[in-house]
Amino acid sequence: MRLPCVILSLVAAxxxxxxxxxxxxxxxxxxxxxxxxxxxxxxxxxxxxxGAPARPAIEAARDAEKDPEAKARLVRVLESFDKPLWLxxxxxxxxxxxxxxxxxxxxxDPVPERWANPLATDPRASESSGxxxxxxxxxxxxxxxxxxGHFATAYLSAEPDIPVLEFPQAEGTGGAIVLFIxxxxxxxxxxxxxxxxxxxxxxxxxxxxxxxxxxTKLADVRAVARKEIAKELAANPHPPIGGRHSxxxxxxVACILPRLLQCYDTGDTVLGKTGDEALKILHGEx
Ligand SMILES: [Zn+2]
Numbered sequence: 001m002r003l004p005c006v007i008l009s010l011v012a013a014x015x016x017x018x019x020x021x022x023x024x025x026x027x028x029x030x031x032x033x034x035x036x037x038x039x040x041x042x043x044x045x046x047x048x049x050x051g052a053p054a055r056p057a058i059e060a061a062r063d064a065e066k067d068p069e070a071k072a073r074l075v076r077v078l079e080s081f082d083k084p085l086w087l088x089x090x091x092x093x094x095x096x097x098x099x100x101x102x103x104x105x106x107x108x109d110p111v112p113e114r115w116a117n118p119l120a121t122d123p124r125a126s127e128s129s130g131x132x133x134x135x136x137x138x139x140x141x142x143x144x145x146x147x148x149g150h151f152a153t154a155y156l157s158a159e160p161d162i163p164v165l166e167f168p169q170a171e172g173t174g175g176a177i178v179l180f181i182x183x184x185x186x187x188x189x190x191x192x193x194x195x196x197x198x199x200x201x202x203x204x205x206x207x208x209x210x211x212x213x214x215x216t217k218l219a220d221v222r223a224v225a226r227k228e229i230a231k232e233l234a235a236n237p238h239p240p241i242g243g244r245h246s247x248x249x250x251x252x253v254a255c256i257l258p259r260l261l262q263c264y265d266t267g268d269t270v271l272g273k274t275g276d277e278a279l280k281i282l283h284g285e286x
Contacts, residue, residue, distance in 0.1 A: 021054035029061040032070035040073070045099040047077045048085075052149075055081055082145050083138065084153035090275045093154030097183045103211045105151040105204070107134055108177040108279055110158050129175030129194040130155070140197035147201070150208060151180075177282050179275055180207035185215070187278045190267035191260075199256070218271065226264055233257040 024046075031043035047058060055078065062074040079085065087093045090106065097104040109130025127135070134155055137144050147153060178191040178200075189207035191200070206225045213221040238254035250256075270278040 021050055022057040022060075024050060025054055025057035025061050029058075029065065029070065029074065032065075032073050033067040040069070044073045044077060045096070047074070048080060048096070049100055052081045080148060082141075082148060084144055084148045084151075086134065086153055086155040088154065089156065090154065090279075093152055094181075094183055094275070096152035096154075097181075100152055102150060102152050103188075103207075104154065104179075104181045104183065104275070105147065105207075106154045106156060106179045106181065106275055108156045108158075108179070108283065109134075110175065110177070110283060130157070132194045133176055133178070133200065136195075136197045137200065143197040143201045147204065150204070177279065179270075179278055180204070180211065181275050181278075182211050185211075186272040186274055187267070187270045188213075188218070190270060190278070190282075191263050192266065193259070199260075203260070222264060222268075226261065229257055229260055229264075233261075 028043045028047050028050075031039055032047075034040050034043070047054070050058075058074055058078055062071060062078065065071040065074055076085065085096070087096055093104045093106055107130050109128050111128035111130065137147060175193045178195075179187050180189040181187050188210040189203065191203055195203070209221055209225075210218060233254060236253040236257075238252050266282070270281055273281065
């Protein structure tokens with residue numbers, strides 16, 4: 001009978017798998033209560049870097065942890081494994097990207113976090129395009145796990161006291177600015193406005209190609225993506241419309257893709273810039 005043998009080797013394999021992260025997690029968890037804040041930060045970053053395979057060991061450490069700050073950090077690390085960790089500044093996002101050895105994806109919301117329309121009957125209607133996009137990602141399990149596994153993520157809201165004009169919020173226009181940034185090479189892709197989680201993921205996967213592309217090949221790789229989008233557009237003509245047509249309210253692919261192509265044109269103007277430089281160009285002084 002071969003089964004016990006299979007089970008034994010499985011148990012052995014799991015044992016090895018579980019033991020190594022457990023040792024590292026024990027040492028790092030102890031460091032989470034260090035007097036030195038820098039050491040606490042470094043330990044949290046190292047736990048993040050261990051990634052999802054260390055989840056059982058980190059859950060055990062969380063359950064055993066007595067120190068409130070250390071426990072909160074362990075909870076935050078666990079949350080980041082299946083939900084993007086939305087850091088609140090470019091500096092924090094860039095630091096996380098460097099520590100994790102991943103690119104950074106930033107949503108810049110030109111509308112202050114506290115902004116809301118008190119007259120809106122549907123709370124969703126008062127959401128800015130940046131928050132709509134963030135919510136669409138957070139509510140879509142495959143997309144949010146994919147995102148948290150490939151990028152460090154940040155969500156920046158405009159300063160609360162600076163008056164801002166919200167632009168139309170349809171896919172690809174005005175509103176939120178999404179940047180895909182390599183800490184070393186700068187911006188490699190840009191999206192504007194709100195996108196469905198699925199369309200966002202598709203462009204996020206293209207962004208990974210742009211991020212991996214050799215500096216001299218970037219324009220070619222982006223040109224290939226443009227051609228694919230143009231082809232999709234040609235295959236999905238807009239159905240006839242009666243009356244007045246509002247592109248902002250339209251979900252037709254033929255309405256969305258021209259805006260996506262515009263994003264590529266806008267993106268070309270900030271390629272290679274740092275996140276700060278790009279936001280200054282696209283949104284003015286923050
Ligand atoms: Zn339309």
